[in-house]
Amino acid sequence: MLFTLMHSPFQCDLTALIRTVTPGDDILLLQDGVIAGIADTAALALLLALPVSVSALRDDIEARGLSGQISSRIAQIDYTDFVNLTVKQRNQVAW
Secondary structure, three states: OEEEEOOOOOOOOHHHHHHHOOOOOEEEEOHHHHHHHEOOOHHHHHHHOOOOEEEEEHHHHHHOOOOOOEOOOOEEEOHHHHHHHHHHOOOEEEO
């Protein structure tokens, strides 16, 4: 399953998302969801503790001026990679 987090971790129920994911899923941070990828935050620690892949859309990171603040443990991807994730994970849940 591909989970797309499009809202700030301060404006959504991140713990509910965490309870929903299973090993082998992917989480993609989009729009304001990229805030969850900021280094040394509680939201990032929660995401990195999961047995899933976590990535963020580079364009959304840059649009918010966060390029220097995103953890190096979060893969920054482009739209082609986003499409590849949707092919890999046939089911998607927007969060």
